[in-house]
Amino acid sequence: MENILEVKSVSKSFSGVRACENASLSIKRGSVTSIIGPNGAGKTSLFNLISGAISPDSGSILFNEIEIAKKHPHQIARLGLVRTFQGAKVIRRLSVMENILLAAQDNPGDRLWRVVTPRVRKRFEDEARERALELLKQVGLTSFVDSYAGILSGGQRKLLDLARAMMAQPTMLLLDEPFAGVNPALVEKLVEVLQSLKAKHDLTFLLVEHDLETVMNISDEVYVMAQGTVIASGLPNSIYDNEVVIDAYLGTRRKSN
């Protein structure tokens, strides 16, 4: 199917406040799509609905034609839809390598009874470790491999977050404000990494972002949200001139972080 993700009229309220109202998206396989909009537009809520952190009051979400609206986050991740977090959550007390190894799917060592089959576990871990090192190389964190993730800077954590998400062998990545609070040099690097990952692994990306310039540069399609619903969508260029969008941003064409 051409659309890897279909969000159909999802709505969600929190104590009477409408976070999302009949929001719909269609994400084409292999594309880079961004969701933008002013604060409070419902972007994060929509994101959380897709990743399974919350479930919609109505509507449906189809990933590879599977209904995921009521599924738990871990079930959705196992289907190949992996997300990163705002501010790049890393497990501070684990090393960088251990953080990435967390993402290895179907690890036999996850089953407690496997403590009695060390060779099976070791074989898997060794292979996973190699893949992890490869990913660390791609994001440029090789020198930190055995350091506690807690010592990494904000930008480095974002790279780790990305590498970790990649380790889970996703078919689609949900990136939650990947460029927020990141210096321009690192933004360039992140974009580079994203593009090389996309090319290498045939991924689909869906981003929520505030950094309009970068979004317009890398996206194949842009969705604009305001007040819980999608008010416009299309090619990046078309969004710039869209009256409705300009209105939603209250007259400002560019919004800096």
Added chain:
Amino acid sequence: MAEFVQLLFNGLVTGSILAMAAVGVSLVYGVLRLVNFAAGDFMTLGAFIAVFLSISKGLPLIFSVIVAILGICLLGLALDWLLWKRLRENKAGTLALFLVATGVALILRQSILMIFSSGSRKFAINETATFGFLGAQIATSQLIVLLLATSAIITLGLFMAKSTIGKDMRAFSDNASLAAVSGINVNKVVRYVWIINGILSALAGIFQGMVQGRFDSTMGWTLLLPIFAAVVLGTIGDAYGALLGGMTLGLVMEMSTWHIFFGGIPSSYKPVVAFATLGIVLLVKPEGLLGVKARSI
């Protein structure tokens, strides 16, 4: 019918005592994030002080009660100054608070045993005096306790709702760091919490002692489980919830012994009934009756 009225009355009395103690525990948690395992022992100590002064020393009951209240308030304040304050400053986590609270409860209970020795006590009130109401014989002491407990709860409710310090306490319990930077006097709030907790605990203990007839040093500990059940039921940290939880569980516990429920659940199983009720509610509403969903663990 008579049995129903009797049990209903019992339920109201137990409920109001539970509610008083539960409000104390909930307030302490709401403001200090401390699970006060010594709550039962506060109650027991309050009752023991009052009975010691009024029976062994022959002092007037009212006076003994007031001294008991003062004593428990002072105890709470002293413990705060000695321990909780220090732990707050060290930003102690749940585990530290839990274990220290348990240590305190252990020490208190042993102290009560050492000072007052085991063996039961009894207030000098006539618990056999009854009056007839809709066919049931209600103990006068129960009625008096119910009236007093209700007045105490109403007074507290008004105080919390209307007074400045009451509003400050609620603000603090909602969002401690925000309240602190908006100029609320943290130390004053903490002091009031322990004073209110002291009043409620001491009175709850004394009332329970009166209603029970004879009581010993395990009185508070036996009630601790239903008290905590009430607190959790009403959503921990929410004083009004604790009130609701206490009354509900009190009624459920007493009514469960009604013979129409399979001959009545044996009264020794009342705490189990309280927790079963809590369990059922938590299955449907894991944050408690009044709560907002919070992330688990």
Added chain:
Amino acid sequence: MNAFVQPGFWIFVLLMAGIYCIFALGLQVQYGLGGILNFGHVAMMALSSYTMAILVITYNWNLYLACFAGVVMAGLGGAFLGLTTLRLRGDYFSIVSIAFSEIVRYIIHNSDHLTGGAQGSLNIPSTRGFASYTDQFNKVLINIQGKIKPIFGSFASRDMALLLIVWLSAIILLICMSFIQRTSWARVLRATREDDDVPASLGKNVFLFRLSAVILGSVVGGIAGIYWALEFSILDPADFQTIVTFFAWMVIILGGATRVKGVPLGALFFGFLYAGTRFFQFPPFTWFDSVQRAYLRIMIIGFVLIFLMLKRPQGIFGKRAEMVLE
């Protein structure tokens, strides 16, 4: 002071330390790996010991099968606790776990026809006319006692035989736990200590991981319960009060809460502290009569607990830097 010189005393203390070591190990798996604050751990001891006793006494089961069944029962208890309460927020889980163990004790206390009630396991109904479960086991102990006599001479007692069995089990379990710490299962649990969202977003069912930690810990706790039953020959619901769980917490904190290897050290320290205070027959303790001294001993435990948390939460053997008592 006399008691200090009697070897029987020290053997008893070491034996208790061994049982507490195993018991605390079950708790350590839950807290050290998963950050789970289980305060109802003593229920697992109660479940395993009473199940074993009832099966042997009332239903004439073979002792060893009954011990196995007891441990399984403890695991089931852990499963029940976890399934019903692990989805609750942290502080609720802790409070409800205490309630769980109190209710287990309550039911034991009030079910005279099954458990003997308040009079203890001597009161359990038996077809053989006497309510004991240790006959078969005593033969084994005497056998071992005979074997160790050449080494330990007059010190070789029944208690010492059991002590060797208990510490042997403890060492085996410690080694198992060390291996478990190095699996990815343990790694996921350590991650969940800090954050639930990250492991979930990577496909891990956090609830199942926590549940398995609770069940594992409960099984180990159940093993301790069996040894308790075998040592004391009589069970009493009063032996399974919440304070026992707090003793286990003290043990793991003394040893440095996240270190498996710290548990036996913490257990030994605690064992000496608790048992040793029984024999403080010098002032100021002699000012109190023996009944009051019993209260005083528990007060001392309370004070040590408080002191530990205030001044040295990393325990005797932990390092401040490693401390994860957030």
